Amino acid sequence: QVQLVESGGGLVQAGESLSLSCAASGSIVTINSMGWYRQAPGKQRELLAAIDKTGSAKYADSVKGRFTISRDNAKNSVSLQMSSLKPEDTANYYCTAGPVTWYEGGLYKRLLEIWGQGTLVTVSS
Numbered sequence: 001q002v003q004l005v006e007s008g009g010g011l012v013q014a015g016e017s018l019s020l021s022c023a024a025s026g027s028i029v030t031i032n033s034m035g036w037y038r039q040a041p042g043k044q045r046e047l048l049a050a051i052d053k054t055g056s057a058k059y060a061d062s063v064k065g066r067f068t069i070s071r072d073n074a075k076n077s078v079s080l081q082m083s084s085l086k087p088e089d090t091a092n093y094y095c096t097a098g099p100v101t102w103y104e105g106g107l108y109k110r111l112l113e114i115w116g117q118g119t120l121v122t123v124s125s
Contacts, residue, residue, distance in 0.1 A: 002026035009119030022095030
């Protein structure tokens, strides 16, 4: 089985920084894209940033210039460095990856997308 495990959420003051990390477990063969979403109460899920295997990254306008996504292909991990945090950044943050190919039970398996369990980021004013 393959899964994503996130860490790094917490409570910070406005203007401070916070870093989120996410690592894929399992016998990973390849992960095409990794990214971060967030969802605040009563709001739609928002794609914040995504990065491909080459390191090419894209950002939502709402976080461009404040958030930086990075990836370690050897560790099958992705991080999100968040700076100049605002109260409106308060949300559950989710890591995503896909398509993912892994080796299990003598077979190569593939999923289009997998998600982490989410980590809460709270920014107080």
